[in-house]
Amino acid sequence: MHKFSRLLPAFFITVLLFGCADQKIEPSPAEERDLFILLPDQNGKVGEITISNKAGATTLSRANESAQVTRNHIPARTGILSDRDIQEDFHDTLQAVPGTANQYILFFSSGTTKLTKESQQQLPFILNKIRERLPCEISIIGHTDTKASGEYNLSLALKRAVHVKNRLLSIGAPRKLLEVSS
Template sequence: MHKKAQAWSVSRILFMTIFLVSCSATRSVVVLLPDSEGRVGDLRVYSSQGEVQLDQAYQSVALDPQAKSKPSSSAMERQEIANRFGDALAVEPEIPTRLDFFTLYYETDSVELTPDSSRSMEAVIAFLKQSDVREFYVIGHTDRLGSKAYNWKLSKKRAITMKRLLVAGGIPSDRISVSFLGETEPQIETDDEVQEPLNRRVRIIVKRRKETSHDRPIAP
C-alpha cells in the first residue's frame, strides 16, 4: 500500500484516518476509510489543480496531472474498494490502539500556558513517556481575537512551543507531529473579536496500544 501520491497534510486527527492510494502512470486515486471503531478523520489532498478535503467515510478523489480543472470528491462503493485495494487491505497489519486527549490552555495573545495548565505539564509528560505510546499529535488553536492570519501564526507558535516543551521533557522529537488551526474549530463558538479562554489551547493527542491500561492525568 503506497500512502503518498501527492503532497498532503491532515488538519484535524490524522491518527483516525485510514486512507488508500492507488497509482497509475497517469493518475492517483485516494480513498478515505473509517478506522476499526468507525471513526473518520479529515484528510486534505493537494494537487497542482487545487485542494480537496475528504472528511466522510469512503470519500475518494482521483488526481490526474493532465487535468485542467480542480479535482472533486465522490463516494466510492465498498465493492469497488475491495476490488481495487483488496490485496493491500489483506496484508495491512491490525494493531489495536486507543486514543488519549489532553488540552492545555494559554494566556491571552501568548505562548505562555495558564498557571493551571503549566502545573499539569509534569503529569502530562510523565504519561507521554510510557513505553506503549506510539505517536503524539500537537494541535494549536486560538480564540477569535485578532485577524485570521495573525491567529494562524499564533496557533503555529503555540504548537511549536509545546513540542519544544515535550522534547525538553524527554519526548523524542521525531515522534511528535505538529499542526495548527488558528481560530478555526473552536472549543466554544463565539463572534469575531471575542476573547474565549477555552479556545486558547493546544490539544495533545496520544495514540497507544489498546491492550494496556494506565490512569491518564487530567489537564485543566
C-alpha cells in the first residue's frame, strides 16, 4: 500500500499534464478548404474583407489578395493572384457576377400619369436591356415633385410606377420580375 500511495500522486500529476497539453488539431489531408479572393469593383476600388472562423481571423485589403480557410485553423493569406490566373480559374464564376444596375428616368406630364413622348420612346430600349440582363430584378419607383400635399404626391407616385409597369408588360416584359413602389 505504501508504494501505491507514492505512485498515486505521480499518476494524477501525469494526467493533469496531459490534460493541459496543447490540443492543436491537425487538418486531415481531405479537410475541406475554401478560397477567398478580394476583387476590385467595376470602378477599380478595392474594399476590405475579414474572414473569420473559430480559430481566428484574417483581413484582406489588396486587389486579388487571397486567403485559404479551413475549419480548424486561422484563415491564412495565400498571396496575390494574377489577373490571368483569376480569369483562367474562375471564368465561369466571374461571368455570373451581375453588373451594375441600369437606371432610367422617365418623365410625366405635370400632375398626371401620362409619360412624355421622349419617355414613351425609351420603353422598347428598356425592355431590350431587361432581356439582355435576364435573370434580373426590376424596381419601378414612382416620384413626384413637392407642389401638392404629401398624401397626393405619394398616391400619384405609386400610380405612375404602376402605369410604367403596365406599359412594360404590354410590350412583353416578364410580369414576375417587375416590382413597384413610391
